[in-house]
Every structure is written in C-alpha cells, then in structure tokens.
Amino acid sequence: RKEVEQDPGPFNVPEGATVAFNCTYSNSASQSFFWYRQDCRKEPKLLMSVYSSGNEDGRFTAQLNRASQYISLLIRDSKLSDSATYLCVVNKHRGSTLGRLYFGRGTQLTVWP
Amino acid sequence: DVKVTQSSRYLVKRTGEKVFLECVQDMDHENMFWYRQDPGLGLRLIYFSYDVKMKEKGDIPEGYSVSREKKERFSLILESASTNQTSMYLCASSLWSSSGSSYYEQYFGPGTRLTVT
Numbered sequence A: 001r002k003e004v005e006q007d008p009g010p011f012n013v014p015e016g017a018t019v020a021f022n023c024t025y026s027n028s029a030s031q032s033f034f035w036y037r038q039d040c041r042k043e044p045k046l047l048m049s050v051y052s053s054g055n056e057d058g059r060f061t062a063q064l065n066r067a068s069q070y071i072s073l074l075i076r077d078s079k080l081s082d083s084a085t086y087l088c089v090v091n092k093h094r095g096s097t098l099g100r101l102y103f104g105r106g107t108q109l110t111v112w113p
Numbered sequence B: 001d002v003k004v005t006q007s008s009r010y011l012v013k014r015t016g017e018k019v020f021l022e023c024v025q026d027m028d029h030e031n032m033f034w035y036r037q038d039p040g041l042g043l044r045l046i047y048f049s050y051d052v053k054m055k056e057k058g059d060i061p062e063g064y065s066v067s068r069e070k071k072e073r074f075s076l077i078l079e080s081a082s083t084n085q086t087s088m089y090l091c092a093s094s095l096w097s098s099s100g101s102s103y104y105e106q107y108f109g110p111g112t113r114l115t116v117t
Helices: none
Strands: A002-006 A011-014 A019-025 A032-037 A042-049 A053-055 A060-065 A070-075 A084-091 A099-101 A106-110 B005-006 B010-013 B019-027 B031-037 B042-049 B064-070 B073-076 B088-095 B112-116
Touching: A011 A019, A019 A084, A019 A106, A032 A060, A032 A070, A042 A053, A042 A060, A070 A084, A084 B064, B005 B088, B010 B019, B010 B088, B019 B031, B019 B088, B031 B064, B031 B073, B042 B064, B042 B073, B073 B088
Parallel strands: A011 A106, B010 B112
Antiparallel strands: A002 A019, A019 A070, A032 A042, A032 A084, A053 A060, A060 A070, A084 A099, A084 A106, B005 B019, B019 B073, B031 B042, B031 B088, B064 B073, B088 B112
16 A cells, blocks of 8 residues: 555646645654645645644645544645646654655646636 | 756666766755656655665665765666666755654755656
C-alpha cells in the first residue's frame, strides 16, 4: 500500500469556483503534512504546511484529520494561475530518515476562464 | 535566494552508457535527495544523503548509485543506462533536524529530462 494516496483528477473548474482535494496516508506515525504545488514542466514547491487545527493562507485552507489519516486542501475563488498539480506530502520522523518526504502522485487542476 | 542547480536540463544517452547527473545546492543543506518522476507514478525516491559520504536507499535504487564527496554536491550515477531509465530526474535539498521535531522544506532543482535510446 502506498504511503500517500490522492485522487489524480483531473479537476477542471471555472474561474471563481471552489475546489477541494483529498488525500489519505497509511502510517499513523506520520508527523508532518504538507501540500506542494508543481506547475507544468517545473519543479515542486511548498504551498503550505498542514496543522492539526487546520490552517488558512489566503484562498487556501488545509485540514488534517489524524483519526481518519486524511488531509484536504480547499481552494476558494479559483484563479487561472491556480492551474497546476497539487502534491500531498507526508513526513515521518524516524532515525536517519529524518527529512525524508513521501509524495502522493498529485492531483491535476485546470482552471478555465 | 535558495538555489538548487542540476547540470543539464535535457540529456540524451545510449543504452549501456554510464551517465552522471550532478546536483549542487548553495544553502549549506545537510540533506540531499534524488527522485525520478514519471507520468502516473509521481515522484519516487531513488537515494538520499544526510551527510557527506553518507547515503541511504530510497524506494527504487536498483540500477543507480550516488556519490556525495562534498556537502554541496550530490551525484546520481546510472552505471549502464537502460531505456526504462528514461525519465525526469529531480534533485532536492533540505536542512537536517537532529531533534526529529522539526521539518525543513525541501527545495528542488529544475530537473533533468533524460532520454535513453
């Protein structure tokens, strides 16, 4: 079973729409959670961390449910520039593997005018 | 500004050739990583290193080796390139957390698209 599972999409939404991505992780010992963004033909970059209490950064809201081992990302008022692949990422702290990240396969989002 | 550079953006090699992919970071990061990314499979970790001369296997190390002689440089070596190693290769680096309680963001290079014919 993969460490991180997410719906690959694609999600195609109009500008202004609200869209939500979900992700599950398999290891209950996982400590840290993130969303990375990858634009077409570019490298991944950190979008935001995900905290237990949920957190918001402008139009982006991330939620974590440790009991269900579930992470979500909500994008409100979608912009054309939000078109990208969103990667769900998990970090486990364990000895020498500190710093290693486990990436989901990514969810592709296209926002159309 | 944080910077991870990779030696080539595009590379074409023949089957059986020995291939070197170089990655350099200028942030004094302890951790360095090599991934490959393929459509439908996402990012898969090949090898990583948390210190000079230290290395650990990731999920798909077969057919690859690595070298880290200096802190800023992490090399990926394909000993005998095969067509199934055609892929996008991404290098990343991050700080080391000895306490285990902190996470440090991974910074990626622009990637090397390798084609093996």
